Amino acid sequence: MRNEPGCMDLRQWIDMLEREGELHRITAPVSWDREIGTVSRKVLEKKGPALLFQNIKGYERSRGQRVFTGGIGTRDRLALALGFPKGTSNREIVQHVMKKNQERIPPVRVETGPVKENIVTGDAIDLLEFPVPKWHYLEGGRYINTYACIVTKDPETGVQNVGIYRGMVGRKNSIPSLLISGGQHWGQHFTKYAHLKQKMPVACVIGWDPIMGFLAGSPLPAGVSEFDVLGAYRGAPVPVVRCETVDLEVPASAEIVIEGLIDPDPSAYEIEGPFAEFTGYVSDLPTPRPTIEVTCITHRNDPILRGTQEGNMPNSYSENAVISSAQRAGIAWNILNSSGVPGVLDVYADPITCGINIYIKIRKTYQAQPKQIAAALWGASAGQGRYKHVFVFEEDIDVTSYEQMDWAIAYRVNAGHGGIVIFPGLLGHALDPSTPLEERDVNQLGAGIWNRVLVDATRNWTFERRPEWNNERFPPTVQPAPDDEALVISRWKEYGFD
Ligand SMILES: Cc1cc2nc3c(=O)[nH]c(=O)nc-3n(C[C@H](O)[C@H](O)[C@H](O)COP(=O)(O)O)c2cc1C
Ligand SMILES: [Mn+2]
Structure with missing residues (x-):
């Protein structure tokens, strides 16, 4: 049985994981510099719990002190995020996804929400006031956008898209990002803004309902707003507020929202990479890439930075x-x-x-x-x-x-x-x-x-059926006859087995 939990903010999701025995809090002081990434990799290897790092060295009195990762690190936690119990079959989950991906409930605009508890603009913006991890030793920098759901708007239709695209801290107020102009939807938007000779407004939503990343991290059809589909998954509209400096909407109880503009002029690009990729290999030389110039950060009190370790290995998938x-x-x-x-x-x-x-x-x-x-x-x-x-x-x-x-x-x-x-x-x-x-x-x-x-790997139908094979195309298997098996199972204890 599936329950309909409605939209969840990150804190409700963390509470739910804790009730289910799926959360581990790390109170020991931990460094942002490769230690968080290595701990999370070792926990992925064990298919272990989600992690809340509560004490990051040097961040005791900073704007942000906590990092959350691994929320959907296993199929059981994905089941929980979707409102199913642990142990739900692949078939049931996949069929739910097939159905919900095709439904829509548009968001509802609200005046304000916890994401507006703090508003940072101008020279006060400093991305490294948040404990941004350097996840992997070969990476080119500290990646703030790993599970960030990035909102952009199609300048022709006004439809908002939400996608996960990686980005690294460049300067204290810039995020060079992997922006692929072809297939990715923000890339398609970017091409249109470039045509109009305009900068593209973006809003990076860090930390909210786990299903937001589930939808933003895989392709829905172009022109479909992930917010509408998210509403359908939750059976309730997503409550959104207006951003401060860009004409975009974001969930009202998100942890952190980074607003900004991406200049299509290549002279404004900054260096990004290398990055530990989803294939399990570290790829890309440092490359000049489209860059978010941050215009505003809004965040909840005591915000939680939601991030994720990328890269699949046979023993530790992401x-x-x-x-x-x-x-x-x-x-x-x-x-x-x-x-x-x-x-x-x-x-x-x-x-x-x-x-x-x-x-x-x-x-x-x-x-x-x-x-x-x-x-x-x-x-x-x-x-x-x-x-x-x-x-x-x-x-x-x-x-x-x-x-x-x-x-x-x-x-x-x-x-x-x-x-x-x-x-x-x-x-x-x-x-x-x-x-x-x-x-x-x-x-x-x-x-x-x-x-x-x-x-x-199906049986070949060009093979003829044969009488000695019970009129099948392949011989019978070695599985015992049902009657023989039933008899033996009924006498199992008599043979001295448990
Ligand atoms: C954790 C995570 C990280 C991802 N990183 C990137 C990335 O850096 N660049 C990229 O183009 N796609 C990345 N993806 C895949 C995109 O999110 C995916 O292609 C999605 O469909 C993009 O949204 P869109 O279809 O609305 O463009 C990532 C997905 C996840 C779940
Ligand atoms: Mn999309």
């Missing part, structure tokens, strides 16, 4: 991975539904690869069904940076179990008979380090290139 794996599975399943592919029973993206590899369970009704699935995913623009490797299984295989999938890949895939298909030269992700640099030269090619692979 929050981004947990979030985007559920979203990317839902997006894939919606693509398959809208393409008319029948018989899809489950779609799983493991956090480790967050949908770069995608596992699909079907009820097979025709031989070409897995090929149709791959073609649909590869043809959709929402699949641009995901679904590089598509694996298709039948209904007897649990696609959340690597053991089961491994067995099916071993004994149902025949590469010489259509079991493996490579489609070269499709849209790809420019950050994938397995792609040669020249094939991810976005300036030259417009987008990265991938050689995509389908692994069809």
Whole structure:
């Protein structure tokens, strides 16, 4: 059963995690300089709790003293954030995401809220009054925008977008940011402002309802406001207030909001990077990038800086991975539904690869069904940076179990008979380090290139049914007969087992 909690601010979310035994408070003094990042990496390795650092060295009397991270570090905490109990199945969560992504409840404007308890402007602005971590030793600086949900407005339609895009502290009032002009929605807005020869207004929302980042961190269709979808997830409109210096709206009980302008003139760019990327590799040389000049900071009393350690490793996947794996599975399943592919029973993206590899369970009704699935995913623009490797299984295989999938890949895939298909030269992700640099030269090619692979681990329908196999195309498995199994289970204790 799912409960409808309504919108939650960060403090309510932290309280909920604490009640569920999913929060750890660190009261020992900790340094912002790599220590917070390393602690959070070690806790990710253990699939441990969310962390509230309450005592950051040198910040005892500063504007901000606390850092919160790891809120959605596991699938169980994602379930909690969505209003489900822990242990909810992949299928149930993904189907909820598919439905809610398509619903809308617009926000409601309120006069004021806790985010206006403190308003900082002009020379008083100093981003390093907040305990901004340097997360990783190879990173180029202190990243303040890691889980910041950045609001921008389409200058033509007036629709607001909310997206997560990284940004580093440059000067005391500047945030050079990874702004990709092509696919990302703030990048599309930026191109329009540049055309108008105007600076783009932005508002970075740091710390609010966990589902805001869940929606801002994965692609909804262009032109859809993530605030409207967030309202639908919560069954209640998002209460928003107007910003002080830009014509944008932000949640009224956010912890910290950084308002600013991005100048499209490249001479205003500042250096950003390197950064520990979602792929688990550190990439990008220090590069001049579009930069937020901060015009105002508003924040709650005793604000909590919400941040996250980026980068997936096999033994320690990031929050981004947990979030985007559920979203990317839902997006894939919606693509398959809208393409008319029948018989899809489950779609799983493991956090480790967050949908770069995608596992699909079907009820097979025709031989070409897995090929149709791959073609649909590869043809959709929402699949641009995901679904590089598509694996298709039948209904007897649990696609959340690597053991089961491994067995099916071993004994149902025949590469010489259509079991493996490579489609070269499709849209790809420019950050994938397995792609040669020249094939991810976005300036030259417009987008990265991938050689995509389908692994069809369903039983081959070109095989004839055989009488000695009970008229099936494959032999029977070694599973005991149901009657034999029932007898043995009923006598289990008599054999001396527990
Ligand atoms: C924690 C986290 C960090 C992210 N960092 C970046 C980033 O630095 N740059 C980027 O372009 N996308 C980043 N993303 C992915 C975008 O948020 C995602 O593509 C999203 O769809 C952007 O919103 P939009 O579709 O409204 O543009 C990040 C996602 C998460 C969850
Ligand atoms: Mn968007």
